[in-house]
Amino acid sequence: MASTTSDPDGSPTNEAFHLLSNETRLELMQALWAAYDPVDEEPMRFAELREEVTADDPGGIYYHLDKLTTHFVRRTEEGYELRESGKRIARIVLSGTAIDDPEIEPVAVDVDCWYCGGQPTLSYRDGWRYLECTSCEARCVDSFPPGVISKNEFPPSGIRDRTPNEINEADRIWGAHRRASVMDGVCPECAGNMPIDSIEVCDDHRPDWDAYQFCEACGSIFWMLVSHVCEGCKYRWRLPTLFYPTRHPAAVAFYYDHGTGSSSTSPPTSSGRSSSTSARSSSRPTRCGSGSRSRGTARSCG
Ligand SMILES: [Zn+2]
Ligand SMILES: [Zn+2]
Ligand SMILES: [Zn+2]
Numbered sequence: 001m002a003s004t005t006s007d008p009d010g011s012p013t014n015e016a017f018h019l020l021s022n023e024t025r026l027e028l029m030q031a032l033w034a035a036y037d038p039v040d041e042e043p044m045r046f047a048e049l050r051e052e053v054t055a056d057d058p059g060g061i062y063y064h065l066d067k068l069t070t071h072f073v074r075r076t077e078e079g080y081e082l083r084e085s086g087k088r089i090a091r092i093v094l095s096g097t098a099i100d101d102p103e104i105e106p107v108a109v110d111v112d113c114w115y116c117g118g119q120p121t122l123s124y125r126d127g128w129r130y131l132e133c134t135s136c137e138a139r140c141v142d143s144f145p146p147g148v149i150s151k152n153e154f155p156p157s158g159i160r161d162r163t164p165n166e167i168n169e170a171d172r173i174w175g176a177h178r179r180a181s182v183m184d185g186v187c188p189e190c191a192g193n194m195p196i197d198s199i200e201v202c203d204d205h206r207p208d209w210d211a212y213q214f215c216e217a218c219g220s221i222f223w224m225l226v227s228h229v230c231e232g233c234k235y236r237w238r239l240p241t242l243f244y245p246t247r248h249p250a251a252v253a254f255y256y257d258h259g260t261g262s263s264s265t266s267p268p269t270s271s272g273r274s275s276s277t278s279a280r281s282s283s284r285p286t287r288c289g290s291g292s293r294s295r296g297t298a299r300s301c302g
Helices: 014-020 024-033 046-051 057-068 084-094 162-185 247-256
Strands: 071-074 080-082 104-108 122-123 128-133 148-153 197-200 224-229 236-240
Touching: 014 024, 014 084, 024 046, 024 057, 024 071, 024 080, 024 084, 046 057, 057 071, 080 084, 104 162, 122 162, 128 162, 162 236
Parallel strands: none
Antiparallel strands: 071 080, 104 122, 122 128, 128 148, 197 224, 224 236
């Protein structure tokens, strides 16, 4: 497998961090990002860039610009512009998505709890969007506090200029696309290979569907969980098999081998309730499974 990050010295990763560790270079990157118009790309001339940085020694500014052209910046006849790698860095670092840490206090949103039909609230903290039911203590996994019916990794940029209902809807759409990418084996973070890493099956699965509580034996309300890990960036995502109706050959084969037709699963919905009492053949509406970072501390249901 090709790797661009394992070389301890002079690796592209180290070089990238080194490039951004200088104030003038950061200011230059910021100036190029501020001037960048995605519809009408126009390079910045040296004279324009010079006005945007604190340093005033042209030789020094030129030196730092030249350094940046090794990775993030391109020099053209008309001036300087960000390369795609520079834009990616700018989107993550300079736009604040990576370090912003906003919070939203619990506020009611227009969805019904898919366990009890009650009123959930939306909140946001530490980069996670929570839906918490005010009427029940549902726990689909043991890592969730009681009542948290859904928890999803969602970037701070996604909450800007949106009402709580709009955030909830954006999160649903964004999550669905990313989940589809994971199920098809393509990492939604880096586009690397993201094969199935493991399939966990509970041998003694007894969740309490009436109280909406996870099974003590496996810590999940779901009988079977599929784990994908990205070979490139270590991004990990675990999701219940009900998201795989005939989607992935490996999952289909697994169902077949275990005598469970994949038609017994159904796409998740966010409302209504079925009378099924077995997770193994459940068509109980559930929204579960979303991204968790590679440390595996969080599994999410939403
Ligand atoms: Zn509820
Ligand atoms: Zn179990
Ligand atoms: Zn990845």
